Structure formats: structure tokens, C-alpha cells
Amino acid sequence: MNDTKDLIKEKANEIAKKMNLEIFDVSLKKVRRKLKLEIIIDKLDGFVGIEDCEIFSREIESYLDDKDIIESSYDLIVSSPGLDRPLRNINDFIRFKGKLSKVILKQRIENRTAIKGYIEDIQDNVIYIKEKDGGKVIKIPYEKILRSNLEIDI
Numbered sequence: 001m002n003d004t005k006d007l008i009k010e011k012a013n014e015i016a017k018k019m020n021l022e023i024f025d026v027s028l029k030k031v032r033r034k035l036k037l038e039i040i041i042d043k044l045d046g047f048v049g050i051e052d053c054e055i056f057s058r059e060i061e062s063y064l065d066d067k068d069i070i071e072s073s074y075d076l077i078v079s080s081p082g083l084d085r086p087l088r089n090i091n092d093f094i095r096f097k098g099k100l101s102k103v104i105l106k107q108r109i110e111n112r113t114a115i116k117g118y119i120e121d122i123q124d125n126v127i128y129i130k131e132k133d134g135g136k137v138i139k140i141p142y143e144k145i146l147r148s149n150l151e152i153d154i
Contacts, residue, residue: 004028007069008060012039015059020045021052024081028070035074037064040081044095048080087148093122100153103129104146110138116151 005028012023024040041048041056057078064070087093087101102116109115115138117129125142 004069007067008037008039008064011063012060015056015063016041019052019056019059021048021056024085031075035070035072036077037070037074038077038079040079042081042085053078053080083152084149087150090122090125090127090142093119093127093142093148096150097122100132100151101129101148102151103127103140103148105140106144106146109140109144115140 005026008028009023009026012026016023021041021043024042025038026040027036027038029036039056039060041052043052057076060078061076064076087096093101097119099119100117101119102114105113105115107113115129115131116133117131117138119127120130120137121128127140127142127145128137129140130137
């Protein structure tokens with residue numbers, strides 16, 4: 001199944017590049033005796049719309065059917081990372097500077113393991129988060145972040 005996934009990833013990246021998109025994630029797994037192929041696409045200069053998902057889905061589905069890469073029936077799901085997308089690397093923090101995020105820490109900083117606030121700045125692998133409640137700026141070394149995601153700012 002890994003070879004199949006690699007082939008799909010390769011073609012997905014090719015299609016995404018043509019559409020000015022990038023592949024956020026590809027997963028291929030069995031769910032109740034049926035294969036589920038999920039491809040999450042992202043846009044570097046904005047957000048992914050339904051039309052992007054539809055066009056990408058038609059392109060990849062056509063390729064998968066022509067090449068008969070997946071031998072059994074499968075469900076194809078093409079989606080975006082969502083408004084609460086994970087921030088998976090330092091470049092994501094740079095890209096979403098000014099946005100509301102939630103950061104879960106590996107160890108306590110200022111006696112907290114979770115911080116919710118706006119990404120204020122990024123310097124030398126340190127993320128500066130301005131708390132949503134209170135406005136205090138907290139310095140977080142990137143290597144101390146367990147996981148992080150954008151939050152919906154209401």
C-alpha cells in the first residue's frame with residue numbers, strides 16, 4: 001500500500017503545482033473493508049475553495065482510473081486543512097503571522113502548557129504570541145511546541 005500511496009502523492013503534487021496549490025496531506029487507509037483516499041490540498045496565497053477541491057478531485061480521479069492504481073473500490077475525499085488547520089512548521093507560523101492560534105507546549109512556559117493568542121512575531125526560531133485575553137506577549141522557543149493550530153477568531 002505504501003508504493004500506491006507514493007504514486008498517488010507524486011501525481012497529486014504534480015496536479016497541485018499546476019493549480020498553484022500544495023499537498024498538505026495524503027492518507028490511504030481501510031475503513032470498514034473499503035479503502036478511503038483522503039487528499040488535503042492547501043493554497044499558499046489564500047484559502048482553498050470548493051471549486052479548487054472539485055477541480056483537483058476530477059484531475060486525480062481521472063488519473064487514478066486511467067492507471068488503475070487502486071485495485072479495489074475506494075472513496076476519494078479532497079478537502080482543505082480547514083480554518084483550524086494545524087501549524088506544522090516554523091514557516092506556517094510566518095505565513096499566518098497576525099492570526100489567532102492555540103499552542104500546546106511540551107513543557108510549561110510561564111506556568112502554562114497551552115497558550116491561545118495572536119502570532120505576533122517570529123525571530124530566531126522563537127514564536128511571540130500575544131495572548132487573546134490580557135494581551136501579554138509570550139516568547140515560545142519553537143522546539144518547545146508539541147502542536148499548534150489556527151483558531152477561528154470570532
